Amino acid sequence: MSASQNVAAAPPTRSKLQKLIWNFHNNPKRELWIAWYTIIVFYNIFGIVFFGITRTQPPPPASLTPREIVEWFADNRMGLLVGFGVIFFMGPIVTASTALIAYSMRRMSVSPAFAHTYLILYSLAAVPGMLLTCIVLVVGAMRPDRDPQLMATLYDMGFLAFSGTMGIFLIGSVIWAVAILLDKNNILPKWFGYFNVCNALTEVVVATCCIYKEGPFAWDGEIAFYINLVVFGIYTGCFITYLKAMIEKEDPQVDYLPNKV
Amino acid sequence: MNNTARYEDFKSRSELDSGEAKYPGQAAMWALVMIEAMTFSAYFVVYTIYYKLNPEAFLRSQAELSLGFGVFNTVILLTSSLSIALCVFHSREGNIRTALRYCLLTVAGGLLFSALKIYEWSVEIGKGFTFSSDEFFSYYYFFTGMHLLHVLVGFIALGVVYYQLINPSRRDQEIIESGATFWHMVDFLWVIIFALLYVMR
Numbered sequence: 456m457s458a459s460q461n462v463a464a465a466p467p468t469r470s471k472l473q474k475l476i477w478n479f480h481n482n483p484k485r486e487l488w489i490a491w492y493t494i495i496v497f498y499n500i501f502g503i504v505f506f507g508i509t510r511t512q513p514p515p516p517a518s519l520t521p522r523e524i525v526e527w528f529a530d531n532r533m534g535l536l537v538g539f540g541v542i543f544f545m546g547p548i549v550t551a552s553t554a555l556i557a558y559s560m561r562r563m564s565v566s567p568a569f570a571h572t573y574l575i576l577y578s579l580a581a582v583p584g585m586l587l588t589c590i591v592l593v594v595g596a597m598r599p600d601r602d603p604q605l606m607a608t609l610y611d612m613g614f615l616a617f618s619g620t621m622g623i624f625l626i627g628s629v630i631w632a633v634a635i636l637l638d639k640n641n642i643l644p645k646w647f648g649y650f651n652v653c654n655a656l657t658e659v660v661v662a663t664c665c666i667y668k669e670g671p672f673a674w675d676g677e678i679a680f681y682i683n684l685v686v687f688g689i690y691t692g693c694f695i696t697y698l699k700a701m702i703e704k705e706d707p708q709v710d711y712l713p714n715k716v
Numbered sequence: 717m718n719n720t721a722r723y724e725d726f727k728s729r730s731e732l733d734s735g736e737a738k739y740p741g742q743a744a745m746w747a748l749v750m751i752e753a754m755t756f757s758a759y760f761v762v763y764t765i766y767y768k769l770n771p772e773a774f775l776r777s778q779a780e781l782s783l784g785f786g787v788f789n790t791v792i793l794l795t796s797s798l799s800i801a802l803c804v805f806h807s808r809e810g811n812i813r814t815a816l817r818y819c820l821l822t823v824a825g826g827l828l829f830s831a832l833k834i835y836e837w838s839v840e841i842g843k844g845f846t847f848s849s850d851e852f853f854s855y856y857y858f859f860t861g862m863h864l865l866h867v868l869v870g871f872i873a874l875g876v877v878y879y880q881l882i883n884p885s886r887r888d889q890e891i892i893e894s895g896a897t898f899w900h901m902v903d904f905l906w907v908i909i910f911a912l913l914y915v916m917r
Contacts, residue, residue: 646744682758
């Protein structure tokens with residue numbers, strides 16, 4: 456295997472750029488590293504667009520009147536167009552995250568059905584969970600002269616699509632949790648498997664935003680949004696860290712094929 | 717792998733374990749208990765703050781709850797907690813048949829609890845109190861619903877315990893204890909929810 460010969464050559468230590476170029480040509484795990492860095496790029500773009508440019512996170516109040524919603528669209532018009540324009544171009548790179556998580560399950564001693572289910576589920580989830588919100592809110596921003604009632608519908612639809620589709624993430628977390636707990640190859644730590652269960656249970660809480668427009672159970676409420684945001688933030692930080700550890704631990708000569716026990 | 721070998725193996729790879737075994741079950745399960753405790757504490761803090769903002773309305777709705785249901789639920793769950801502890805004890809001693817019986821008793825306790833909870837909900841809904849009736853009842857259904865969801869996950873944990881006990885080849889004390897730990901957590905969360913919803917004035 457040519458990869459194994461390349462491992463023997465030491466990387467140059469003079470500059471970071473040289474190291475990067477060397478790794479790009481010679482690192483036998485470069486595909487995995489590219490996938491991992493793509494996740495970092497995605498979450499940065501996601502954070503900047505949703506929290507910064509469009510100001511759709513933390514979400515604006517669910518209790519706004521149609522008149523206020525029209526104002527909200529007018530105030531955030533440029534942000535929505537530019538920010539979600541970036542998402543329309545770059546959002547699909549989120550697949551790197553799904554792919555690497557599915558890959559982690561392929562390395563486990565469990566059936567490949569876990570990875571396949573996860574892959575299909577999250578591929579579909581990106582449409583209602585992220586893209587639909589962007590499309591609907593962009594439509595609102597592009598047509599500011601429409602009837603306020605229609606604008607209110609777009610606003611509700613955008614944020615309910617974003618927050619209300621958590622069932623997909625619930626099932627996804629459960630699939631990953633079961634795979635980690637059954638795995639005998641110790642690809643990911645068991646406690647993280649249990650953390651997936653906890654994350655899945657907090658996703659249920661979001662359902663309350665379909666009933667309440669104000670208070671802690673609304674889509675901008677303490678229980679349905681802020682506590683979940685903290686849990687999900689820690690969860691995301693953990694899985695990015697553990698995927699990195701997984702790639703570092705992987706020995707390309709031994710573990711090259713997925714599912715090798 | 718026998719228990720000692722498996723434990724050594726576990727000790728060598730667990731990041732959370734710092735040497736001696738001071739707790740039963742997997743360290744990973746205790747991590748879950750900690751995470752759940754923190755998440756629920758956050759919910760409890762939100763509830764308490766909103767309670768303090770409008771105590772009269774909360775007290776008025778609270779009076780509609782039947783304390784009897786709450787007490788009975790607590791007694792059932794505490795009993796089931798005792799029986800899963802006895803299950804772990806007997807499985808350690810090697811009395812597998814007795815351990816299995818206590819495991820089934822715990823499942824029965826959980827089923828009785830769930831049935832009673834659903835009946836209590838139907839009584840409250842019959843009186844016209846639903847999730848969206850008022851603030852207190854939204855917390856009531858939220859906490860009891862989230863808790864019942866944990867009870868359902870607990871049934872999976874008890875199923876794993878049963879499965880481990882019944883198969884001599886895969887019997888693993890550590891996993892049995894982890895399942896029991898989860899059940900104790902379900903019990904512990906209920907005791908706090910009971911205090912907050914039914915008793916706190």
